[in-house]
Amino acid sequence: MSGPYLYDEGPEALHTGKPRTRNRFIIGMLGGTAAVAVAAVVALPLVKGSAEDQAREVVGVYLAALEAGDTETAGELLCEAERDRAEEEGLEAGERALEYVPSGTGEVVGVQPGELDGQDSQEVRVRWDDGAASTETTLTVVLEDGPRVCGSSPAG
Template sequence: MSTPDYLYDDDPQPLHAGPGRPRRGLLLALGAGTVAVAVAAVVALPLLTGSAEEQVTEVADVFTRALAAGDAETAWGLLCEDEQNRVQVDQVAADYLRPGTPSVGDPAEGERDGQRAEVVPVTWSAGGATVTVELTVIAEDGAKVCGIS
């Protein structure tokens, strides 16, 4: 038997170049990067969605403006599950709408059925007369209106 002819006089190269290098630095960098992204997400989330107080005020504002504009479906969609079960879409205005233009005040902490809630004063003004009611807003898949007093 004869040996095969090679293009060069060298022997064929082995299939593996040698033992692999440890990749501890790469693994540490990937771990540190993951932690950095997680921390950045936690810090950025309130900046993007607003604080809890801002969300409560926004929901109360959208809710009352929808009622004032006659958009009962939008207002009903901002009610908590218990209120949606109690009130039909066409009954929302009868329970929550007051005459005039709504103005939302600053929320205050409260409680509803043992659950943390925010109480938001809403002043309805029409022709010099004002009526102030308080909307109870709870956290339920986001801030939801869950009653009036």
């Protein structure tokens, strides 16, 4: 085309430079997201502790609550099935929690993995010392909205 132009030079193409790609930025974002996800998965057990540590801690709190006479806290640490059973029997959850206490002061002496109704659990051995004699029971801890005590049986 020829003709009178407003400027001295002819019309120029709007995009004359080499196009820039943003692939590095996108790949960097995806890689960073993946790295954060992996770090979160690795760090979670460090923050929350292993299943054994969680079971030991919840049983320790449970025993301390019972020793202090705080049946409300002890009842809240029971699993849903135990709270439902207590409700069916017309008991408060705290009263149900007292059924797991033989006598004396309880001390956690060991934890090992177990299974309860097809669900992974931790079997926490507790030694009860009343001054004259000591007995052992096993408290079952399941992961249900956090670790929860879900049953008791004589150790052995």
